Amino acid sequence: MLIKNRLSKREPNLASPATLRGRRYCSWAFVLLVAFLSVVSVEKAYSSALLADLENALMCTCDDKCGKVLGNCTCDTSDKIRIGFTEQLESGLTVQQIIQEQVAKYGETVLSSPTKTGFNLTAWAMPFVAIVAGGFGIRKIVQTWAGRKKEADASEKDKETTDSKPGKYSNQLQQELDKLDS
Amino acid sequence: MDDFTLQYVWAYSSRDLDTFYKISSFWGGQKGSLLFWTLLLSIYTVIVHIQNRKRNALVVPYAMVVMMTITTFFLVLLNFSTNPFEVIPVPPEDGRGLNPLLQNYWMVIHPPTLYLGYVGFTVPFAFAMAALICKNLDDSWIRLTRKWTLVSWFFLCMGNLFGAQWAYLELGWGGYWAWDPVENAAFMPLLVATAYLHSVMIQEKKDMMKIWNMSLVLLTFVMTIFGTFITRSGLIQSVHTFDEATLGYYFLAFLGVIIVICVGLILSRLSLLKSNNELDSFLSRESSFLFNNLMLLGIGFATFWGTIFPIISEAVRGVKITVGPPFYNQVNVPIGLALLALIGIGPIIAWRRATWSNLKKNFMKPLLAGLLAAGVLFPFLPLGSRSEIYSYITFVLCVFVMTTILIEFFKGAVARKSLHDEKLPEALASLVWRSKSRYGGYIVHIGVVLIFAGIAGSQSYSAHTEKRIKIGESLKVKEFTFTYERLGFIEENATKTRAIAQVGVYKDGKRVWTGQPEKEFYKGQNQPVSEVDVLSTWRQDLYLILADFGEDESATLKIYVNPMVSWIWMGGWVIAFGTMVSVWPDRLEQRRRLERMKIQSAVFSPAQE
Numbered sequence: 207m208l209i210k211n212r213l214s215k216r217e218p219n220l221a222s223p224a225t226l227r228g229r230r231y232c233s234w235a236f237v238l239l240v241a242f243l244s245v246v247s248v249e250k251a252y253s254s255a256l257l258a259d260l261e262n263a264l265m266c267t268c269d270d271k272c273g274k275v276l277g278n279c280t281c282d283t284s285d286k287i288r289i290g291f292t293e294q295l296e297s298g299l300t301v302q303q304i305i306q307e308q309v310a311k312y313g314e315t316v317l318s319s320p321t322k323t324g325f326n327l328t329a330w331a332m333p334f335v336a337i338v339a340g341g342f343g344i345r346k347i348v349q350t351w352a353g354r355k356k357e358a359d360a361s362e363k364d365k366e367t368t369d370s371k372p373g374k375y376s377n378q379l380q381q382e383l384d385k386l387d388s
Numbered sequence: 389m390d391d392f393t394l395q396y397v398w399a400y401s402s403r404d405l406d407t408f409y410k411i412s413s414f415w416g417g418q419k420g421s422l423l424f425w426t427l428l429l430s431i432y433t434v435i436v437h438i439q440n441r442k443r444n445a446l447v448v449p450y451a452m453v454v455m456m457t458i459t460t461f462f463l464v465l466l467n468f469s470t471n472p473f474e475v476i477p478v479p480p481e482d483g484r485g486l487n488p489l490l491q492n493y494w495m496v497i498h499p500p501t502l503y504l505g506y507v508g509f510t511v512p513f514a515f516a517m518a519a520l521i522c523k524n525l526d527d528s529w530i531r532l533t534r535k536w537t538l539v540s541w542f543f544l545c546m547g548n549l550f551g552a553q554w555a556y557l558e559l560g561w562g563g564y565w566a567w568d569p570v571e572n573a574a575f576m577p578l579l580v581a582t583a584y585l586h587s588v589m590i591q592e593k594k595d596m597m598k599i600w601n602m603s604l605v606l607l608t609f610v611m612t613i614f615g616t617f618i619t620r621s622g623l624i625q626s627v628h629t630f631d632e633a634t635l636g637y638y639f640l641a642f643l644g645v646i647i648v649i650c651v652g653l654i655l656s657r658l659s660l661l662k663s664n665n666e667l668d669s670f671l672s673r674e675s676s677f678l679f680n681n682l683m684l685l686g687i688g689f690a691t692f693w694g695t696i697f698p699i700i701s702e703a704v705r706g707v708k709i710t711v712g713p714p715f716y717n718q719v720n721v722p723i724g725l726a727l728l729a730l731i732g733i734g735p736i737i738a739w740r741r742a743t744w745s746n747l748k749k750n751f752m753k754p755l756l757a758g759l760l761a762a763g764v765l766f767p768f769l770p771l772g773s774r775s776e777i778y779s780y781i782t783f784v785l786c787v788f789v790m791t792t793i794l795i796e797f798f799k800g801a802v803a804r805k806s807l808h809d810e811k812l813p814e815a816l817a818s819l820v821w822r823s824k825s826r827y828g829g830y831i832v833h834i835g836v837v838l839i840f841a842g843i844a845g846s847q848s849y850s851a852h853t854e855k856r857i858k859i860g861e862s863l864k865v866k867e868f869t870f871t872y873e874r875l876g877f878i879e880e881n882a883t884k885t886r887a888i889a890q891v892g893v894y895k896d897g898k899r900v901w902t903g904q905p906e907k908e909f910y911k912g913q914n915q916p917v918s919e920v921d922v923l924s925t926w927r928q929d930l931y932l933i934l935a936d937f938g939e940d941e942s943a944t945l946k947i948y949v950n951p952m953v954s955w956i957w958m959g960g961w962v963i964a965f966g967t968m969v970s971v972w973p974d975r976l977e978q979r980r981r982l983e984r985m986k987i988q989s990a991v992f993s994p995a996q997e
Contacts, residue, residue: 265710273568275712278561280918285935318712320697325705329697333690333719340682348675351667358666 259301260291264308265318275318393479396420396472402485404881412496413486418620418635419472421499425616426462428507433459436511440532447529450518451511458510461642470635485883488910488917494554502547502574506612508540509577513609516602520653525598525660530588535971537588537605541581542967548574549960560918560933562852562948564956567716572695573615579688580608583681586734590674591663593739598661599654600681606650611688613643618695669741676734683727690719721778725785728840731833732789735796753795758788775848782844786837793830793837800827820969828970835966838959845952852948859941866949868930869894870903875941883911886919889934889943893923905934905945929953 261277268283276284294304308316320326392398400413400420415424433455440448466472512533519529551571556564565571584604591601621636654661667674694711702708736750762784769780797816800823805815820827853865862871873890880886886906893901906919923930931948 262714265712274561274566275714278559278563278566278713280560280933280935281915314707314709316710318710319715319718320701320709320711325701326709329693329701329711329715330719332693333686333723336689337682337686337723340686341679344675344678344682345670348667348670348678352670355666355668 256295256301257288257291260295260304261288263301263305263318265316267308267312267316390483392481392483393475394472395474395476398476398480398483400483400486402483402883404883405483405485406491408493408496409486409491412490412499415499415503416486416490416495419466419470419474421503422462422466422470423472424500425503425507426459426466428503429455429459429462429510432507432511436514444528444532446522446524447515447518447532450521451514454514454517455510458514465635465638469638485910485912488908488913489558492554492558494550494558498547498550498554501543501550505540505542505544505547506574506577506615508536508543509581509609509612511536511540512605516605517650517653520602520657523657523660525657527592527595530591530601537581537585538967538971541578541585542964542971544574544578544581545963545967546960548578549957553957556953557920557922558917560920560946562850562931562933562946562950564846564953567691567694567713569695570615570619572691572716573611573618576688576691576695577608577611577615579684579691580604580611583684583688584608586677586684587681590677594666594674596663596666596674598663599658602654602661604681606654610643610646610650613639613646617643671737671742671747673734673737673739673742676730676737680727680730680734683723683730686723687720687727690723691716694719717775724840725778725781728782728785728789728837731836732785732792735830735833736792750792754788754791757791758784761787770849773848779844779848782840786841786844789837790834793833796830797827824969824972824974828966828968828972831966831969832963833966835959835962835964838955838962842952842955842957842959845955846950850948850950852946854935854944854946856936856938856942856944863945863947865947867895868900868949870932870945870947872943872945875937875943885909887934887937889932889937889945891921891932891945893930901930903930903932905932907934907937924954926954926958927951 258277262275264276266272266274266276266279266281266284267287268279268281272279272281274284276287291304295301299307305317314321320329322330390397390401390403396417396419397413400416401410405413413420415421433452436448436455437452512529515529515533519525548571551574552564555566556562581604584601587597587604588601590597617636617639620634620639669675694715697711698708732754736754738746738750762780765780765783769783770776771780797819800819801812801816804810804819805812808815808818810818851866853863855863857863857872859872859874862869864870871892871894873892876888876890878886878888886908888904888906891903891905892899893903901923903921903923905921908917908919910917918933918935921932928949928951931950933946933948934943935946936944
């Protein structure tokens with residue numbers, strides 16, 4: 207605090223134009239350095255995010271055929287593959303280009319999930335089609351069952367009007383059922 | 389134990405192997421695991437016989453025949469195809485030893501737990517088949533197997549969770565679930581069995597959905613055999629596949645026979661299985677259970693479809709493709725979220741018919757709690773990616789579901805308190821004690837909510853770094869600084885050497901933990917095994933892996949900060965507690981069920997005739 211005060215007091219008197227210019231250069235150099243470092247670190251963060259995308263999109267291609275997605279694999283081969291991908295990313299290749307290169311080399315099996323084109327679309331669509339169809343089916347079933355119940359209730363009412371005794375007992379049974387259900 | 393005249397003992401054990409692992413090597417290979425399966429099945433058969441030796445004379449003999457037929461299938465395999473007692477003519481001095489990856493305490497716990505679940509589902513399957521064969525299709529087979537189903541479900545559930553924990557601690561990639569085909573194979577019967585446990589309640593209460601429940605219990609068993617087929621066929625590439633996976637055709641044939649018999653029996657008994665299906669309203673707990681079944685089976689189907697799609701693709705296009713985690717995460721997560729919402733809706737929607745006023749009354753507080761959580765979490769959680777949005781929705785739904793469950797407990801306890809003049813904790817305890825099945829189920833739901841929250845937290849907000857550093861250098865992940873301090877070596881025995889890195893962990897300049905990740909080298913093994921070190925707290929796991937090291941003592945460290953992973957394991961224990969409560973003998977519940985059955989038979993029998 208003391209030093210800061212002393213500096214602020216001395217500054218107006220001691221700063222010559224040359225010093226001021228020097229300071230300005232220093233500030234610019236500092237700003238540029240920060241900008242460079244942040245670009246580098248962003249670049250690195252960006253490249254590590256891209257590597258994560260690749261690790262998620264591709265399978266490990268080790269000789270053991272471990273069957274693991276690259277991101278989950280811990281074998282020596284997977285480490286070498288990662289280093290290779292990092293170098294390719296740094297050389298300017300995009301994730302898509304690297305993926306295409308891998309598919310050309312190993313075939314479609316190197317991809318960790320089916321593509322969303324052609325026959326592979328059935329892989330993605332089928333579960334949802336099944337659920338939607340099942341949902342409609344359940345809706346239809348529930349409506350049918352509820353309708354059946356309504357019909358049964360209506361005929362029960364008709365019965366009650368003609369014969370009061372059984373209606374009375376069935377009401378009692380219904381109430382007991384209600385009690386048990388609650 | 390060290391009888392190396394037996395080929396299997398030689399292949400999976402060695403003299404200096406820990407006794408603990410010598411026991412686990414019993415199920416370490418295909419032959420041994422089949423023998424273990426047969427042993428469990430035989431024990432279960434004996435228990436079923438002892439339980440029922442003086443009762444249920446109509447169904448039990450048939451059930452025993454079914455169980456013994458299945459046992460015979462396994463015995464045929466063991467005797468004529470994959471004999472675990474094969475002898476080596478000139479016995480070697482020592483064995484090859486157990487795969488280092490299997491030398492982990494989870495190996496002792498995870499497979500037996502999973503097998504107890506797998507094999508356990510044979511009992512409800514056998515009773516369902518018996519009921520179909522002898523045309524005794526009332527609820528008796530369900531009552532007889534209720535606890536078997538619950539216990540098997542519990543073991544399968546815990547087996548899956550233990551497997552996840554093993555993968556997390558042993559495989560060293562920072563995750564716990566990889567959607568491997570064999571993981572899927574254990575997950576699918578769990579989903580179908582969960583669907584059955586819910587829909588069977590409708591049959592017990594309303595004598596409905598007999599065909600559906602019968603199909604579900606048979607499908608659960610079919611799925612357990614399908615899982616075994618995958619592990620032992622080598623047809624689908626998997627981390628878990630046994631080295632000598634050669635039994636595919638046997639299991640495929642067995643699977644085919646079971647499916648044909650099951651479908652045939654159901655079709656031939658269709659008229660007897662038809663029940664008087666009536667629902668009072670679309671807005672009812674029964675409907676919500678049907679949708680719950682749809683979601684569970686939806687996830688089950690998506691998982692099955694993903695597992696077999698490589699075979700379908702190869703058959704149709706001649707191209708074998710891979711279906712890995714990105715597929716399952718994209719397909720199953722939205723369905724899982726719908727299921728989570730239904731876990732909240734199911735218990736508070738009324739049986740038979742829910743009126744709008746009733747819905748408003750029951751849903752108001754949980755919905756408000758959910759909205760409040762959405763508002764409170766919004767500024768704190770990043771929503772930049774699909775995964776983060778899913779996690780945000782999961783947290784909101786977790787709060788909604790948890791509120792519905794807690795309100796159920798609270799309402800019941802308050803009502804009991806005022807009725808019986810008890811203190812609130814006492815009222816709560818006796819409430820649970822007097823309705824074990826219902827409140828045990830709610831406790832299980834709490835466990836499931838914790839698992840959902842744990843998955844959401846760990847999948848979207850974890851951070852990791854990997855770098856080669858020298859002694860004294862540091863890495864920063866989130867608010868933690870990890871300083872690599874030293875590297876040491878321990879020669880544990882003639883076959884095993886451990887390289888241990890010491891890593892000091894600092895938060896705000898204060899040392900909070902000393903991690904010691906290891907790399908273990910086994911004589912005769914090409915790949916060393918990573919032993920991760922984890923500091924697990926309720927907030928996050930600090931997860932350290934020693935990936936590699938050099939002669940200059942520099943080391944490649946992989947560091948993960950995984951939030952909320954411990955919630956998943958905690959959820960597992962809550963599920964265990966809830967299942968224990970549910971399974972605990974309940975005379976009151978039995979009496980209630982008997983009364984209900986009497987009344988039901990009085991009400992429904994004329995309609996059935």
